[in-house]
Amino acid sequence: MKTLKYIIAILFLTGSFLACTDQNDDESLEINPVEGLFKIYEISEADHTVEIYSEKSTLTVGYNEFAIRILDKASNIYITNAALTWMPMMHMESMSHSGPHSILKNVVDNTLYKGHIVFQMAGNDMEYWDLTLKYNFNGQEVTVTQKLSVDQPADGMKKTQVFTGADDVRYVLAFVNPKEPKVAINDFQAVLYKMQDMMTFPLVENYKITVDPRMTSMGNHSSPNNQDMVYNSITKMYEGKLSFTMTGYWRINMQLLNENGDVLKGEEVTENHPESSLYFELEF
Incomplete structure (x- = not known):
């Protein structure tokens, strides 16, 4: 009798497993790879x-x-x-x-x-x-x-910078994330390319981009816990942290430094110099 009970139990579990497997297979087939695009x-x-x-x-x-x-x-x-x-x-x-x-x-x-x-x-x-x-x-x-x-972006915010660095190289710096900024510490991503010729724009690796967000309408105050952007060889992007303490308009002041620490573009924000020439803009 016990043997019969075990056989029934095994059959029940096997049937349940196969049903779940079939359901999971059906769910995987229903995934739309372009959903949300x-x-x-x-x-x-x-x-x-x-x-x-x-x-x-x-x-x-x-x-x-x-x-x-x-x-x-x-x-x-x-x-x-x-x-x-x-x-x-x-x-x-x-x-x-x-x-x-x-x-x-x-x-x-x-x-x-x-x-x-x-x-x-x-x-x-x-x-x-x-x-x-x-x-x-x-x-x-x-x-x-x-x-x-x-x-042009509908919000009018500056999220792309095309400039010539102190090394006479033409660079293109573009904002990637956060797409939906929050009052919090946000993951910050950007891509950096240089112009080799009219047809060729290789990635720039292993530079550094300093980050200093300022709220210009509130005394140009900054925020704590920001992290400068460094190159991630896996994502092939520059990544750091952006700290926003309130909603509104933020100017993200930056400086681009090469591997030797030389500043190629941008200025440090001080009391006498309230903004950098290298920046992004966000408003949320």
């Missing part, structure tokens, strides 16, 4: 469609995250391992140039590519950005180009 462009070719997503509904000057995938129209399945590469270009009236951008990383079962682009300037009626994509589809190399609309 905006589909900003769709490029339709004869046998496939390229979908371009962003974290924002509108591309703006500064740091923009992208996600891209390719749909096979015949099978209605997103293809894997497309070896996707990209190149953003700004077409001006007298010249053209690229902008800082990451490599595209293949994620989510190899069907989704993610990366970021830093747009240094907005487009207008005569000048515009476009994005060229190259990838493999059914064994063939395909190239497509999509014109992009890039606007």
Whole structure:
């Protein structure tokens, strides 16, 4: 009798485990890899469609995250391992140039590519950005180009700095996080690139960015427990801490220092010098 009870118990547990496994498999299949993103462009070719997503509904000057995938129209399945590469270009009236951008990383079962682009300037009626994509589809190399609309940030806050350092190198510094700042100690992230030529913008590693947030409308007071930004080789971003003691407008004064500690841009905030020429702006 005991043996029968054990067999029944084992069968019950096995059935419960299989039911949970099936449920978990169903849940994993239901995960949407682009949930929370905006589909900003769709490029339709004869046998496939390229979908371009962003974290924002509108591309703006500064740091923009992208996600891209390719749909096979015949099978209605997103293809894997497309070896996707990209190149953003700004077409001006007298010249053209690229902008800082990451490599595209293949994620989510190899069907989704993610990366970021830093747009240094907005487009207008005569000048515009476009994005060229190259990838493999059914064994063939395909190239497509999509014109992009890039606007100034709606809040008018300064979150991108393009400048020439004391070393005569052209730099692009762009704010990344916090996207939703709070009255607390916030994780602070930014990306730093330099201009090698009109088409090449390599990452700048192992520099340091000092951080001094000030509330200009409240006597230019600062806040405690801020941490200067240092380079993280895993995220490939500069990371530190921002302390906000109240809501309102904050000017984040910064200085860029090279590996030797030489100041390349920005000034220390003092009573006689209330702001740095290198800064970001936040209001919340």
